[in-house]
Amino acid sequence: MKEKLHQIKLKYRGKKMAPAFNAIHTFLYSPNETTHSGSHVRSADDLKRTMNTVIMALVPCLLFGIFNAGYQHYSAINGFPAEFSLFEHFLTWENFWLGAITVLPIVIVSYGVGLAIEFIFAVIKGHEVEEGYLVTGMLVPLIVPVDTPLWMLAVAVAFGVVIGKEVFGGTGMNILNPALTIRAFLFFAYPTWMSGDKVWVHGAKEGVTQAGSADAISGETVLGYLAQGSTEFSYSLSDMFYGFIPGSVGETSTVLILLGGLFLVFSKIASWRIMLSAVIGSLAMGLIFNGIVAAEWIPEYSKFYGLMNFEYWQHLLVGGLAFGIVFMATDPVTGSQTNRGKWIYGFLIGFMSVMIRVFNPGYPEGVFLAILLMNVFAPTIDHYVVRGNIKRRMKRLKTATIHPKVTDGVEALKTETV
């Protein structure tokens, strides 16, 4: 089988559709080609392996999202269980089935549209299909509300892949994270489907009613409640940590995100510096807001009071902050490259995420906006870090005393200092 595919590949080399065939071929088998020029690095960590590792880290979030979609839907109709039991109320076939028929189409559309565009561009440009979309295609379903209409998603994916990535030259050349470009496009284009209390639970938009009443179900996110100045949500801290709360498909379960994050750190795929500094950044901003409330600088009727008063470390448990920090901020293409730059980049992401979250009047969330903003600034940060490094070394060179070797005379000293 493997031999046969190689033969087919050789036969069709240089033909128009060759990149499309090669993409499927190399996805299944490792290519029998060597590098044509430059250094030859033998390593198992090629781009495809990297991408697959990230996808593996995302799978728990996706599975949880599927169950949670069902759980939130049925709980909204029948009321939340008083005595919550994981196996009785959450990991049920009923939840899984409902989640599967709502979430899997999103995954399929995301991959279908995105890969189709990648293939088209590869065929037009005549280069190999790049693996860049593998992770993006998985991230997109996890950061959108469960009831996002599929055609909107298709439009957004097309926009994100073409404008966010292909116009810059494809995988590895993009300035903005494509998944977040897609999310931002959806947010600005179709705000009624992306915010409010009707989009986070399946069926709420169509007006499915609660059992035994004529009220339509709704599901406000924790941040949504806080933005309205209400603290009367019924979600406990452990609900937030384990993720039994409404929200975008894959962002709710902080514990699984943490697990995925640790996996990425230990497999050295993602940068722990960015993750850590982003956490520190968000805590810092949260503390500042808590301090403002404690100092009574803002009155209780202020519309920012609810979110400012929110315990600083709990910001990490709700909304997309944890998900964004672990899976989006650490994107090696759009993030900072230098170690010192990573600290600055991550810190500002956390800092701004919480700031935008509190001050955004239309939608109490800001992680995707903060990361996109810092994506734009990442090259600038790197530039100054590199410049700073050069300056420091020049200074060191100037003040350095060069010891002449004992046997060498003045001549040798001259050549050394020149």
Place this chain on the structure above:
Amino acid sequence: MALLSKKDANLILDPLADNNPITIQVLGICSALAITAELKASLVMAISVIFVLGVGNVVISLMRNVIPSKIRIIVQLIVVATLVIIVDQVLKAFAYELSKTLSVFVGLIITNCIIMGRFEAFALGNGPWKSFLDGIGNALGYGVILIIVGFFRELFGSGTLFGIPVLGDPIAKTGLYATGYENNGFMIIPPAALIVVGIIIWVQRSRNKALIEEA
């Protein structure tokens, strides 16, 4: 084109495509971003600029031999300002609603780089007839892009063209909206114009490779 010689015709036709002020010279972007959310506003803006640039070029060209070069910018500004005030007053008199939509951007025609650019680059060195054709041509090139951008932004952003609903009623859910289609709010905000202009530039340069600059 018996009316114009080939050279004169090129003065009008060149800026429409291969020397377009917006997509090739990247001038006059600010107004292209600001007022293209509606097709009507785009059209009025285009007509205003055609008037200002056509007449302005002729005036500057007629005066070109008497303007001392040290104060030529001030003279040019006075000419543009006069013409823009005429346009502004006409709009206020006959299309008040529209002039409110365009608001400050009519006045800002004065600062439109295309106009000063053509005065400097062409009208100061050429006769009135040629300057007139050049002015009309460049303003048309500007207007064409404005109208293309306005068309897409209004169609996808509001589902209307010239204010007339063409895709059905979004509230009563008729026409295309019955299938679940919704207006794209992104197209209403100014950054969308930047992206539409960018796509036009992309399409234009991939059709004519000669336009691609050396990196």
